[in-house]
Amino acid sequence: MKEVEHNFQIGEIVEVTKGRETGKYAIVIGFENDRLLIADGDKRKFDKPKKKNIRHVRSTGHISQEVLRAIKDTGKVTNAKMRYVIQDFLTNHLNKNDEEEMKGV
Secondary structure, three states: OOOOOOOOOOOOOEEEEOOOOOOOOOEEEEEEOEEEEEEEOOOOOOEEEEEEEHHHHHEEEEEEEEHHHHHHHOOOOOOOHHHHHHHHHHHHHHHHHHHHHHHHH
């Protein structure tokens, strides 16, 4: 199978744009051929990640250094840490962007 070029990185938070989980956020934890392995620590655990076509997710541009460090150091990350990172991202990054758009910034 031919490798598809992409700019996704391990630890990156992505938004699912196609499929049953549209609108949900997950973290890239690996790659398999032309697919991303994503997990959210809740519905999709680290040990059973979702294989997702790269065209069916949107990058948020945010890479969790905590997740990246954990995967590099131990080869895995806890589901609790993934849930925390996604919740923190939703609370601190998305809400700030929404507020800025409302102010016209």
